[in-house]
Amino acid sequence: MTANHYSMEAAAGPAAVECRGLGLTRRKKSILQDISFDIPQGSLTGLLGPNGAGKSSLLRIIAGLAAPDTGSVRVFGQPAGIEQLGMLSLLPDRSNLPGWLSVREWLDFAAGIYPDWDPVKALEVQAELNVSVEPAISSLSRGEEARLQLLTCLSRTAPLIILDEPFTGVDLISRERIASAVVGELADGRRTFLIATHDIREMELLFDRLILIGKGTIRSIEDVDRLRRSGKSVESHYREVFA
Amino acid sequence: MDQSFELLPEPFQINPSLPIYEQFAWAIQGRIVSGHIPPGSRLPSVRELAAGRGVNPTTAARTYQELERMGLIVTYRGQGTFVTRDAAVIGEARKEIMRKAIKEFKAAAGKLGLTAAQLLEFDKEDSHDG
Amino acid sequence: MSAMKTLVRLEYSRYSLSRLGKHYRLLTALILVIGTVLIGIYLPGSRSSERIPFIYAALLVWSAVTVLSAVSMVSFMNAGSRDWMLSFPHSRLKLLYAKMISLLGHSLQLMLAVLLAAVMLYLYSVRSGWYPPLSMPGLLYLVAAYTLFMLIFLPLAVVFGLAISLFLQPGRLARLLFIPYTALWMSPFIVDGIYGTGYSGAQAAAPGSPGFMLYASLAAAAAGWPLSHLLMLLVAARGLEAEGQEVRSSSPTGASRRFRSGTLRITRNTGLQKDTSTFMMLYRLYAGRTRRTEKHPAVLSLKFAVPPMVAAVFYFGITSNVESVVLSLMRSLFGLVITFSSVWVLLRSSSERKQLPWLLSFPQSRLALLLSGIAVVWTTAVRIMVILLLSAAAGSVTALIAGNTGLQDWSQTLIWLLYFFLFYVLVLTVMLCLLQLEYYTMKAPVLGILMFPVSLLGLMGGVFLNKIIFLPAELHTGILPDWSLLGWIALIGLPAAFCCIPAGARYYHLSLSRPAGKKQA
Known part of the structure; x- marks a missing residue:
């Protein structure tokens, strides 16, 4: 049987993310070098790599929170930047939502802050992720806050969703809930996901594309199905590249 | 229609x-x-299917495309995906599975230096003894 | 509801006292007003003119608002929610204005409370017969002029405080400008220290008169507001950059680097002297942070610039027979050191949040942990004071050798200098201990209100003390300092303050469970 015969392949239009020759240097230390890749619309791309590989820096640049020293990033054909923040929904790494608010208060604020907030979707995802609205955010466990953060991301209609380590410190059940919520979103085919994670085993069934970066350079870009047809799993490929 | 069946055997190891x-x-x-x-x-x-198994929706879609290609399932727009009622198609699929099973059985016998017939003979005697 | 309004409400909610409930809010306001009035009553300057309460009010509001804005900016830069907020799909300028407007709201409340206190102080002074009452229209004119002035400079003060983030960006030339920035920050007090009560003169056009304040307001509005907008643009463009992730000391690299340098030092030392006590190790761990700050170009240049300047000022001051002016400048410098130490301690509790679980899990007593933290601040502050003292002494000795002053005058100046030094060291000690109450007050939200005047005292203490301790205008009359005051502080203040340390240490861990936002408003 041959590939490319399925109908869910990327919709027409520019790539969701297009990086060309990205370079970033901070304090004389090179963080990213010559990073180039495309992320087609409607795909779920895993950004994998060891600690300190530059994943978070790359995602921040794509989100427009930092500017690269060289190269360019386009998000749906537009140069990345603060103006593009409405197009993407970012879950930043190791971040907290405003801890002094209750969950309910935060969701109310979020509805006003994000122009693309979808209240109906918010209720759906809230039920799916089992987020309770009463407690103060500062009193949530990591897993609970991770689910709330994901709820915030998914309640928007932004076509690109960038999750930076959404599973850090999250328990098994919460992980499964998060993963299945992501799948539910992806199935509409309208959203593009870019997920940086260390949890390869949890996530490998979800990815359809992989970008492996190490020490600030691209080490491998793979189509996951092609990988499996050659008898390799995401995990074994990761080991091969970084061993 | 009420779903009284599991789509995949439990437990299913991917x-x-x-x-x-x-x-x-x-x-x-x-x-x-x-x-x-x-x-x-x-x-x-x-x-x-995708959410239930935690797989990429593309995987689930491809699964159905694969089954559709074999004629085992049919998709009616706006209604959903159904298992075929065509007994001939199901019979053909059964034959394919049987062929594959025989092939594996023969291969297993070959590894032991036996023919498939010898292996079956052994099974008959063994169950008599038991 | 517009996004801007939501953003403002979100920012406002962070420090909103209404979260504590109506009673606490009233109580806080009451304590603030009464505390301010009480302090005002004891400032000797209050007795000279009816303008003084309002001048003090303006000074207090300026510095409190700039400090609070700066603290809110620094805590925003360090907060875990920063990346979320920066990725809101709105322009940076909009986010910044939301922050500014919310702070303006808080500042307005503070201003009203302080203004109320000023009016009360005025009424008290009139009743005490310190000066004759103004006519009703005269009073209204005075109050209106000062209210207008404060209202006008309030946005300036907020923006000025927010601008601190410009100087926190790593590897920028702007860091060098940090010195003039802080000088501007303290400018009202420096002006006040130099002029003393000079602007209390009765002439209608004197600085501080209502007419003058109206002109000042006009000038502040005409020049200050456009300037603040420009500053806002600059901060939005430069000060919020997420590259500030390196600023964020909570990022693991920063934190681990800090820890690593501390531990390296320890291992190196344990090789030499094995009996290094654990307390000293903790001390070194904390001191590593200071050492890094000291390598900052701005701090380095301060280190080289200030001692010769102080020496020079003393030399010329003594030569031209204005010892008391020079001494009061010195007093302001000592006061500044206390203010900085207090800011440091107050910021510490929020900046070390992420490391706190580690620190607290060291197999050490909490007392040792807390004490070593204070000890670093104390030794650093005292070191600075000693350097200031020595520079001043060097300047005066030069003047003596050059024959520009007599031995008797010289020794008297030196005695006053020493007196101030000891006095401020004592106050510093008491203040640092008192601030440890912060942890104790986390026990209950009611106690949190207590912390407000204490931290205010820490921030403003140095300045208030300048007003309280007596310094004769003419030193040559042979008036000697009141040593008994030092004795009383040492006898009563120190033991009481020391009690705060074990009390704070006992509840040190509460700062772990405290929600990030609930600092004093």
Whole structure:
């Protein structure tokens, strides 16, 4: 049987993310070098790599929170930047939502802050992720806050969703809930996901594309199905590249 | 229609080193020909299958495309995906599975330096003794 | 509801006292007003003119608002929610204005409370017969002029405080400008220290008269507001950059680097002297942070610039027979050191949040942990004071040798200098201990209100003390300092303050469970 015969392949239009020759240097230390890749619309791309590989820096640049020293990033054909923040929904790494608010208060604020907030979707995802609205955010466990953060991301209609380590410190059940919520979103085919994670085993069934970066350079870009047809799993490929 | 069947056998171990849609399609094919999933049953949506198993929706979609290609399932726009009522198609699929099983059986016998017939003979004697 | 309004409400909610409930809010306001009035009554300057309460009010509001804005900016830069907020799909300028407007709201409340206190102080002074009452229209004119002035400079003060983030960006030339920035920050007090009560003169056009304040307001509005907008643009463009992730000391690299340098030092030392006590190790761990700050170019240049300047000022001051002016400048410098130490301690509790679980899990007593933290601040502050003292002494000795002053005058100046030094060291000690109450007050939200005047005292203490301790205008009359005051502080203040340390240490861990936002408003 041959590939490319399925109908869910990327919709027409520019790539969701297009990086060309990205370079970033901070304090004389090179963080990213010559990073180039495309992320087609409607795909779920895993950004994998060891600690300190530059994943978070790359995602921040794509989100427009930092500017690269060289190269360019386009998000749906537009140069990345603060103006593009409405197009993407970012879950930043190791971040907290405003801890002094209750969950309910935060969701109310979020509805006003994000122009693309979808209240109906918010209720759906809230039920799916089992987020309770009463407690103060500062009193949530990591897993609970991770689910709330994901709820915030998914309640928007932004076509690109960038999750930076959404599973850090999250328990098994919460992980499964998060993963299945992501799948539910992806199935509409309208959203593009870019997920940086260390949890390869949890996530490998979800990815359809992989970008492996190490020490600030691209080490491998793979189509996951092609990988499996050659008898390799995401995990074994990761080991091969970084061993 | 009420779903009284499981689409995939429980527990189902996915081998991450092989294309997942192939594993799904093979397992579902087995469930259909064995009658676990009766003809005419409505299958879960791509989204439900993907979310339930935690796989990429593309994988789920490919699984159904694979089964559709074999004629085992039919998709009616706006209504959903159903197992075929065409007994001939199911019979053909059954034959394919049987062929594959025989092939594996023969291979297993070959490893022991026996023929398939010898292996069956042994089984007959063994169950008499038992 | 517009996004801007939501953003403002979100920012406002962070420090909103209404979260504590109506009673606490009233109580806080009451304590603030009464505390301010009480302090005002004891400032000797209050007795000279009816303008003084309002001048003090303006000074207090300026510095409190700039400090609070700066603290809110620094805590925003360090907060875990920063990346979320920066990725809101709105322009940076909009986010910044939301922050500014919310702070303006808080500042307005503070201003009203302080203004109320000023009016009360005025009424008290009139009743005490310190000066004759103004006519009703005269009073209204005075109050209106000062209210207008404060209202006008309030946005300036907020923006000025927010601008601190410009100087926190790593590897920028702007860091060098940090010195003039802080000088501007303290400018009202420096002006006040130099002029003393000079602007209390009765002439209608004197600085501080209502007419003058109206002109000042006009000038502040005409020049200050456009300037603040420009500053806002600059901060939005430069000060919020997420590259500030390196600023964020909570990022693991920063934190681990800090820890690593501390531990390296320890291992190196344990090789030499094995009996290094654990307390000293903790001390070194904390001191590593200071050492890094000291390598900052701005701090380095301060280190080289200030001692010769102080020496020079003393030399010329003594030569031209204005010892008391020079001494009061010195006093302001000592006061500044206390203010900085207090800011440091107050910021510490929020900046070390992420490391706190680690620190607290060291197999050490909490007392040792807390004490070593204070000890670093104390030794650093005292070191600075000693350097200031020595520079001043060097300047005066030069003047003596050059024959520009007599031995008797010289020794008297030196005695006053020493007196101030000891006095401020004592106050510093008491203040640092008192601030440890912060942890104790986390026990209950009611106690949190207590912390407000204490931290205010820490921030403003140095300045208030300048007003309280007596310094004769003419030193040559042979008036000697009141040593008994030092004795009383040492006898009563120190033991009481020391009690705060074990009390704070006992509840040190509460700062772990405290929600990030609930600092004093």
